[in-house]
Amino acid sequence: METHKEEDDHETVNFGRSLIVPSVQELAKQPLTKIPLRYVRQFHESHSLSDDDDDDDPLTPSVPIIDLSNLLETDSAESSSTYSIELNKLHTASKQWGFFQVINHGINESLLEDFKREVLNFFKLPMEEKQKLWQEEDNHEGFGQLFVVSEEQKLDWSDMFYITTLPHNLRKSQLFQKLPLILRDKLEDYSKEMRKLAMAILGQMAKALEMDGDEMRELFHDGVQSIRMNYYPPCPEPELALGFSPHSDADALTILYQLNETEGLRIRKDGKWVAIKPLPHALVVNIGDIMEIVSNGVYKSIEHQATVNSNNERFSVATFYSSNMGTELGPARSLVAKHKVANFRRVPLEEYFKGFFAQKLNGKSYLDFMKCQENIT
Numbered sequence: 001m002e003t004h005k006e007e008d009d010h011e012t013v014n015f016g017r018s019l020i021v022p023s024v025q026e027l028a029k030q031p032l033t034k035i036p037l038r039y040v041r042q043f044h045e046s047h048s049l050s051d052d053d054d055d056d057d058p059l060t061p062s063v064p065i066i067d068l069s070n071l072l073e074t075d076s077a078e079s080s081s082t083y084s085i086e087l088n089k090l091h092t093a094s095k096q097w098g099f100f101q102v103i104n105h106g107i108n109e110s111l112l113e114d115f116k117r118e119v120l121n122f123f124k125l126p127m128e129e130k131q132k133l134w135q136e137e138d139n140h141e142g143f144g145q146l147f148v149v150s151e152e153q154k155l156d157w158s159d160m161f162y163i164t165t166l167p168h169n170l171r172k173s174q175l176f177q178k179l180p181l182i183l184r185d186k187l188e189d190y191s192k193e194m195r196k197l198a199m200a201i202l203g204q205m206a207k208a209l210e211m212d213g214d215e216m217r218e219l220f221h222d223g224v225q226s227i228r229m230n231y232y233p234p235c236p237e238p239e240l241a242l243g244f245s246p247h248s249d250a251d252a253l254t255i256l257y258q259l260n261e262t263e264g265l266r267i268r269k270d271g272k273w274v275a276i277k278p279l280p281h282a283l284v285v286n287i288g289d290i291m292e293i294v295s296n297g298v299y300k301s302i303e304h305q306a307t308v309n310s311n312n313e314r315f316s317v318a319t320f321y322s323s324n325m326g327t328e329l330g331p332a333r334s335l336v337a338k339h340k341v342a343n344f345r346r347v348p349l350e351e352y353f354k355g356f357f358a359q360k361l362n363g364k365s366y367l368d369f370m371k372c373q374e375n376i377t
């Protein structure tokens with residue numbers, strides 16, 4: 001990983017770059033009836049979802065809903081049956097779905113509303129203003145798309161804004177300083193709240209996994225957090241395009257805030273694409289590849305994608321939480337001891353991220369590079 005000195009003389013880390021691509025938001029403002037070829041997917045890619053996607057089928061299960069107040073509200077609740085039932089639900093959801101929605105998460109409603117308003121305004125800024133916040137050739141933070149590595153590669157029907165928020169010393173201070181002031185303020189509060197929530201959920205996962213709680217805290221107490229704001233404009237040929245290519249997240253735990261009511265998120269469950277409908281006041285949580293590794297494969301990161309439609313725009317904000325910088329990534333030692341096998345190898349976190357951002361997204365393929373069968377007995 002490259003490190004270089006910023007003007008204000010602190011070291012920043014460059015996690016990666018992505019080729020600069022046109023704004024889809026600007027493109028969608030034109031009176032198009034067809035989309036440019038660079039957004040047209042192979043038939044099997046764009047149709048993999050609609051063919052077997054049957055939202056109204058009562059047999060299609062829907063993603064589990066976890067009531068966090070049953071887990072987090074009181075210490076003494078741990079012995080209660082409500083607590084153990086909910087913990088068991090969390091464990092099963094993390095093993096079998098890798099995705100769930102959380103309700104009663106304790107995040108202040110007015111912060112969620114204020115942050116939403118500022119993100120919507122942010123994408124509505126005039127292009128001249130956005131240009132100042134656009135990605136640069138050597139780094140992928142800012143407006144643009146991620147994971148674009150070749151001129152031939154198909155592009156997503158979306159714009160996004162990506163920023164590293166924690167720890168503070170990893171922030172690109174010039175980018176922060178250029179953000180509209182109110183957004184910067186709300187982003188700061190939102191980032192803090194999302195960190196707290198991620199740590200609380202990780203703590204519960206440690207219990208459910210019967211992993212050493214101190215080990216979980218040590219791995220994540222100063223974790224790397226980044227935030228990705230997604231904007232999906234209406235698309236004149238939605239069946240030919242994708243808003244977000246299929247991928248699993250590289251982090252440990254993602255908290256996704258669906259800002260409006262437009263549907264688009266689909267997760268791959270037992271070979272079928274299942275829609276996650278925005279639920280008022282809920283947040284979507286998903287297991288990322290790092291958590292699959294730390295849990296020694298007990299929890300699964302799940303492939304997901306975003307579709308687009310011809311009438312409605314869609315907004316979402318994903319907050320990614322990963323382990324501390326400067327640590328080695330690998331299965332938790334307390335779990336390896338328990339399972340008597342390590343299912344993943346160990347690599348420095350920097351190396352892991354650098355490899356991830358250097359390639360085009362391709363489902364869960366990156367995790368294969370971490371797999372091993374190192375029998376320790």
Ligand SMILES: O=C(O)CCC(=O)C(=O)O
Pocket residue numbers: 228230244249256264265304305306315316317318
């Ligand atoms: O917009 C969505 O629902 C999906 C976003 C997502 O998967 C991501 O940002 O990693």
Ligand SMILES: [Fe+2]
Pocket residue numbers: 247248249304318
């Ligand atoms: Fe994702």
